[in-house]
Amino acid sequence: MHQESDRTRCFRRRALLVGGAQLALMGGLAVRLWQLQVRDAESYRLLAEENRINQRLTVPPRGVIVDRRGRPLAVNVPTYRVRIVREQAKDVRKVLEALAEIVPLDEARIDEVVQLAKAQRPFVPVTVRENLSWEEVARIAVRTPDLPGVLLDSGLVRRYPHGPATAHVVGYVGPVSQAELEREADPLLRLPDLRIGKNGIEQAYDRELRGRAGLSRVEVNAIGREIREIDRREGEEGADLQLSLDLDLQRYCMERLADQEAAAAVVLEVATGAVLAMASVPTYDPGAFAGGLSPALWRQLTTDPRHPLFNKCIRGTYPPGSTFKMITAIAALEAGVATPSTEVFCPGHMSLGNARFHCWRPSGHGRLALVQALAQSCDVYFYELARRVGIDALASVARRFGAGVRLGIDLPGEKPGLMPDSRWKRERLKQPWQKGETLVCGIGQGFVSMTPLQLAVMTARLCNGGREVHPWVVRGPHAHVSEGKGRPAPSLGVSRANLEAVLKGMFEVVNGPRGTAKASALPLPGVYMAGKTGTSQVRRITKAERAVGAHKRKDRPREERDHALFVCYAPHDRPRYAVAVVVEHGESGAKAAAPIARDIMVEALRLDPSRELVPGRLDMAERG
């Protein structure tokens, strides 16, 4: 048993040694604490409360946004503001209450600032009020000795010179949210005054516009006066962005749509996909967001059924109606189930099984070939083509022209719309595809839905020789979309002859004697526009309603009225611009949408200085 007692003795010796060592180390830590808290306490107390090195992040000026000719759309303007530093104020609330006697400051704002200051590192200044008048600045300056921790300085605020007219594209900035703080580690985001992009280009290109923080280390004394700057590391200014937008055209579009309740218009350059104008009404004032929105205004903006905050061009999805017929035609031609000279007889309806599918013209169009079918927008003709092609081939061609897919525009929140096929219906609705649904899709109704941007891109791809352009807004080295960097678009692989046949139909729509939009031909000599009307049903028409003509009555509630659509391009022989217009519940594509699209097209051509892009003239824009 001596082996057992041997190791027992060995263990005890060593266990006491280990335990003793632990206690000795703890003693050592106690000595360390004595050093810090007793021997050097005085100097640390000084460090903590008096003489102190402040690290201050320097905020780089946010990049400026200009239109294609260098005209400013978003700029920084100087403002005087009063700020407070918690560690110097000691009692933030007391100081703020004293400040409230000098400048207007309500109780709610004081509470808010106290909370904000608490959430920050103690030496970070928190803004109390911006946009001070000179008189207010002077009054505060005189009283500074009684207001510990209160700083006066000038800062920059974001301004949108054309506010509501460019709001949906340019977006707006606002305070950093908790979720955004957690997503990103950039120390800039922790600054209470920082505003980051919340929508539009401001959001999509926030990283580029924001730049990188600099750091300056400042020695300050007990009352917060800066004694000297010790060193400084420069940050990186935010990048300036030039947009494809043409400010004049954008403003024209907004004005032209202004008397509509809810509408959207897009102007594209067909060869490049550049967005020249993107208008959505109703709109809002982006300047209201910078200082935080009042709850009442926010509620009003978010509960308005016409969705003023939405950019309808990319977020509104509508049944394309007859504007979709070009796609049905191309699908049939490409599949070889029809030729441009294929004729169909339209008696005003088409029967499939025991269902009856109506043409918009109850008396029928008689015998028609493709060009006239497009010109007069005969529904029966396209029911027949759709029936021959089948939904899956139709959907595949439609997607190549942009229906049902996100086009990848460099704006946040783009919706894909929907281009259904049999697989989609099987998987999502757990039901087999019905033949009748193919017919309905063939005239752009049923499940099909597209955004105004998709309609414009579809038109551009039809008239630019079948090239797969993608829409973009920002041009130059920072562009997210490669065409914005100047790369050409690849071909879609659609036969030129088939495209020509469809374009001929679109020409007849506007310029032919029986065209649905002949009232909206261009008033310009020698310049012709080609296009297509669309009037899309918002709800299904019942048999009873059709019998009494209720679906055409003027006194229907607004939300049941048809959407009015029009897509077009011009000049017809060397296309430059594609325009898509959607007027929500505008009732008639020819009457409500086509005249707007025509006016926009005239303006686009008028502004065309024959028409090379003017390279960026950023020097014209105000800088902070």
Added chain:
Amino acid sequence: MASRPSLAPASGPGLGEKLLAINWPLVALVTLLGLVGYGLLYSAGGGSHTPWAARHGIRLVVMLGLMIALALVDIRRLFALAYPLYALVLLMLVAVEIVGSINKGAQRWIDLGFIQLQPSELMKLALILALARYFHAAYLDEVRRPLFLLPPVLMILLPVGLVLKQPDLGTAVMLGVVGTAMLFLGGVALWKFLLAGALAGAALPIAWSQLHDYQRQRVYTFLDPESDPLGSGYHIIQSKIAIGSGGLWGKGYLEGSQAQLSFLPEKHTDFAFTMLAEETGFLGAVAVLGLVAAIVVVGTGIAVRAESQFTRLLAAGVTCNFALYALVNVAMVTGLIPVVGVPLPLVSYGGTAMLTVMLGFGLLLNAQVNRETTIPRFPVDL
């Protein structure tokens, strides 16, 4: 060779006996330390039970129950389970490594839904159990044989390597130190440690080249905190200022003038002691150190009085583990060693470290209850 002792039921104490045999002063010390943590987290929350203090309190109560329950388990069952437990935790470490490499990120825990299990923490206890069992079977003349040392050294290096790879330098170092202490307590000759130390010193440059950038940055920052005043250097500087400015008496509970330390993002976890030292001063900080020291004294006492090798190694191992947490944490916040992210057990907010330490105390109490229980050198089915 001694004959195998029979496993009569009488060789283990009954439940009532066990409850009486529990070292209640130790339970009291542990509870007291946990309550200090509760009070501190109440202050860290700005004088509020949310977000930390209340949950800390609930965890403390649950884990005290767990601790007592573990104290009542038959120690021979623990002995028999030592290797399987070690193997299981090692597998979990490998599992997080695999999951981590799939997710392309540092993954340190297994998500069981109700709790996020951090195997590297459990490994501290598993390693202590496994090594205690290994050395239980060996008399000193066996321990002297160099080849005999190969398995336990591997048992230490395997998890250390895996945890380093996670990468979690703090936990890896703690595992290594606890393992080494176990070898020392097990009777391994002193010169072997000196030799290993010399070899490790020679290998240091290689290890340096294997460190992650952020780990090197921490060492640099430690050597010159001013070089990274916005990052972790900021923590060290501000932590020292807060502790130092607390002075002898402190600034008073809930009165930390570094405005409740809100410049320290981790005041409720790794830098809890900083806040304690600022608010209660040198006296309060030393009192808490004294509490930790008292636990170490009781733990070492249990180890020394236990009669079987497994029991005493177990007791000394978990005591050492607890002491190491406290030593590393306080040394870290007072600027003596680099910031390695080790919490102050029972005081800092955080479930995993608390779980490890409380299960450790459960083992320690178990060793106390079973100080006279004989354990055969080789396990017998129970």
